[in-house]
Amino acid sequence: MAHNLNFNNRTGKYSFFSVKEKAWHNLGQTVQEYPTSEEAIKFAGLDYDVEKSPLFTKGSRIIENSNEIEIIDYELEVPNYSANVRTDNNTVLGVVGKDYHIIQNREAFSFFDAIVGDENGILYETAGVLGNGERIFITAKLPDYIRVGNGDDITEKYIFLTTSHDGSGSITAAFTPIRIVCQNTLNASLKNISNVVRIRHTVGAKQRLKDAHRVMGLVNTLGKELENTFNHWSKITVGDDEMKKIIQLALCPNMETLNHLKKGNFDEISTVFKNTVDDAFAYAMMSDTQQMETTKGTLFGAYNAVTGFYQNVKTYKNNEAKLQSIVMGGTAQMKSQKAFELCEKYAHWGTDSLMMN
Structure with a gap:
């Protein structure tokens, strides 16, 4: 499901x-x-409610009596671990350690x-x-x-x-x-x-x-x-080339790609990454939400181009995957945070700061 x-x-x-x-x-x-x-x-x-319940496993022992051998099964409690049980339907939700609260x-x-x-x-x-x-x-x-x-x-x-x-x-x-x-x-x-x-x-x-x-x-x-x-960024003009550079650096997947970007070796960059950047840049240029006074050709618009790409353009396997990526520390959140840091640098030091580590 x-x-x-x-x-x-x-x-x-x-x-x-x-x-x-x-x-x-x-x-x-x-x-x-x-x-x-x-x-x-x-x-x-x-x-x-959820409550801890003792955790058991099966044990057995052999008893020899005259010419007969009897195997007796018994329950063996697992030390230091419990089952978390949902009390309204007795569903086991997981196994936790003794320090779990x-x-x-x-x-x-x-x-x-x-x-x-x-x-x-x-x-x-x-x-x-x-x-x-x-x-x-x-x-x-x-x-x-x-x-x-x-x-x-x-x-x-x-x-x-x-x-x-x-x-x-x-x-x-x-x-x-x-x-x-x-x-x-x-x-x-x-x-x-x-x-x-x-x-x-x-x-x-x-x-x-x-x-x-x-x-x-x-x-x-x-x-x-x-x-x-954000108000400060909305007053800083960003050209198309600078907009694309911010998007490239924010979406950059690894150090190898970053080094190619710094050296201008665009032929060495993967097609997948190029297509991703093109999609985000297209969103930056053509989305209605990027045509507002606060976003059109501004640093705030550059930041929104990255967040908007992950929110409105990129496809996900399902809603849970999207939630994980955007809110719960996944790729979208990390890339959006990178875009934020790049925009902060640009606001303070201009274009040359984008390639600084």
Whole structure:
């Protein structure tokens, strides 16, 4: 199943909700009003608990009695490991070590409560369950915006959180600005401020989850700095050749290709990479969202050319692959961050800085 959404046999529904927009693969619940955290948990099928259960394997021993041999089977407990079990249907979600600490689905929402209180208008937009319940995700929209130019180019500020119950990964929270006019996810961090926090499932995870917003600098610092940066970039003119150079360097797959670019050995560069660059450059030149005052022939437009390529042009195996690439630290996020760094260099030092390591 490409979407991998959990089907809840208890409710007869897919475990996913979204507000107003069509739900993922037209499955799940589409609601018209933003729900409370309690409502979101129910709409998304997140209203189940997970608990550790002892893990056993089979053992056997041979008993010799007179002329008979008897083999007796017995259960043997596996030390230092447990099974994480979904309590509403007794599904085993994964095997975890003794130090693994469960974060219940409802506790994941405490992260959002720690960022901004309900009185400030945090809005839960989507949430869902993947697989048998081993992974969940939540997105929430923050109440204010990043405004570029005269205010028509608006970027909404989102928090994305995912966690797993199978021992496969950390609790991950990411600040994800989304430019409304083209739905680009803008993966950007400034200086020493990270837009991603990862918390291991150990004792103390609950408190670290509540405090994570302080590390991320989500609401005030990063959002305001991004607004200032994007507005500055929207006033810097970038020629077509410079635009293409930024795209080439941002999408560059390895050091070998980078060296060819620096030396001008374009005949040595793979056709796949050339086609990728051409597609991104075509998006930069022809997309309606690249014809705005803030993006047409500007440094902000160069940055959006890269993020827009991954969001709107590139094809993915499925929605999960796209999510992984764009939000969860995959290729799109890394390349978008590279584009951000290149644009910062260009804004400070001009064209010559692009080829600097």
